[in-house]
Amino acid sequence: MVHNKNVVLGVSGGIAAYKACALASRLTQKGANVKVVMTVSATKFVSPLTFQALSRNPVYIDTFDEKDPAKIAHIDIADWADIVIIAPATANVIGKIANGIADDMLSTTLLATQATVYIAPAMNVHMYAHPAVINNMKRLDDWGYNFIEPGDGYLACGYVGKGRLEEPESIIQAVVNHQADKGVLAGKKVLISAGPTQETIDPVRFFTNRSTGKMGFSLAEAAAEAGAEVTLVAGPSGEKLSNRLINRIDVLTAEEMYEKMHQHFPSHDIVIKAAAVADYRPKHVYSEKMKKQEGMWSIEMERTKDILKSLGEIKKHQFLVGFAAETTNPQEYGVQKLKKKNLDAIVINNVAAVGAGFGGDTNIATYINKNLKPDEITLATKIEVARKIIRFIDRDMKDEGQ
Incomplete structure (x- = not known):
């Protein structure tokens, strides 16, 4: 997946x-075409000549050092790249990308490139x-940048670890894993539900739940990447999509989500119901605001x-996948749901676990297919969890000859 690829390695x-x-050496050995872009600070730690020898290409440091008068260097490199890897990514360079600052060769190249960008952070805990x-990394995560977590278990959007750069x-x-995911669902149509629903009581009140829709939105992004x-089909959520090709349909109530899911279901190959839909709604909806009064209501x-x-x-x-958000005996209830609702797979969350559940940027889950084969997904960002779920779905569909 990196052989013959044009890789820009950004070193901060x-x-x-x-x-x-x-x-740089490993990438070159694997057949990648590597060009290194360094910040001035990076040259204090490693000589540019070292990277030139390892990559067999000139090293870029100064935005105004135009090596070829016919080209603008940072635009040329940005267009040339298939993949950009920033390793190490300091707090400074992460902040620059997140805030659109372009004041050196690396930051201007990053602002200009349309290539897939991988950020490998390394800094003091x-x-x-x-x-x-944390906010800068979350913003970049929302924009579709890909984080490679440090080897000591730090998760890109806030989980605290030692901050050691992952090994080469x-x-x-x-x-390679992320590049391999691209295209595995080419030609497939995927329908996903996400977020909560709102069930109206009166013009100013409604019932809802703690879901933000982040897991469902992450699944949509991961499926589009594939x-x-x-x-x-999204309930009320403040989440945004970085991929503009995703067809987003906004709904409010459980009834509206039911209608839209059934409308689009026949034409889709994979259907993932990640939404936290209300199980109950008020039997009577008041047309006027209910006034406060004495006693119980x-x-x-x-x-x-x-x-x-x-x-x-x-x-x-259709390959049908459900979600089970549980707090007691999650796997037992999840398997019951899998069988009862005629699913091909189910993703089970213990929403009471630290790092999992609604509203957070990380998740922990168990994916179980209809053969009752469990795949454990350990603590990771929700986009990484989503990518793993997509891989499991692709695997199971291929096993079934779909």
């Missing part, structure tokens, strides 16, 4: 820059924990339609 000024030498750094082979493997044509509730069960009853060629 941290002590971990020495590992970038091995990374307290710098990792600083709110500014692991960085390459992460890039080459699928994606439709996302009881609201009679009625069941909403079970979207997942109804899809399982009519599915034909």
Whole structure:
């Protein structure tokens, strides 16, 4: 996946820059065409001549050092790149990218490139924990940049670890895995539901839940990365999509989500119901605001339609995946749901676990297919969890000859 690829290796000024030498060497050995762009600070740790010898290409440092008068260097390199890897990525360079600052060769190249960018952070543990750094990484994550987590378990959007740069082979493997995912769902149509629903009580009140939709949105992004044509039916959510090719349909209530999911279900190959749909809604909706009064107020509730069960009853060629957010005996209840609703797979969350559940940037899950084969997904960012789920779905569909 890196052989014959044009790889720009961005090296910023941290002590971990020495590992970038091995990374440049490994990439070259694997057949990649490597060009190194260094910050001035990075040259204090490693000589540009070292990277020139390892990559067999000139090293770029100064934005105004135009090696070829016929070309603007940072634009030429930005256009040339298939892949950009920033290793090490300091707090400074992450902040520059996140805020659109282009004041040296590396930052101008990053602002101009359309290539897939991988960021491998490395910095002091307290710098990792600083709110500014966390917010910058979250912004880049939302924009579709790919983080390669340090080897000591730091997760890109806020989980605190030692901040040690991942080893060169692991960085390459992460890039290879991500590149391999591209195109695995080419020609497939994927329908995903995400977020909560709102069930109206009166003009100013409604019932809802803690879901933000981040997991479902991450699944939509991961499926689109894998080459699928994606439709996302989203309940009320503040989440944004970085991939503009995803067809987003906004709904409010469980009934509206039921209608849209059934409308699009027949034409899709893979259907993932990640939304946290209300199980109950008020039986009577008041047309005027209910005034505060003495004593208790009881609201009679009625069941909403079970979207997942109804899809399982009519599915034909579709690969149907459900989610089970549980707090007690999650795997037991998840397997029951898998069987009862005629699913091909289910993703089970213990939402009470630290690092999992609604609203956070990380998740922990168990993917179980209809053969009851479990695949554990350890603590990771939700986009990484989503990518693993897509890989499992692709694997299971191929096993079934789909």
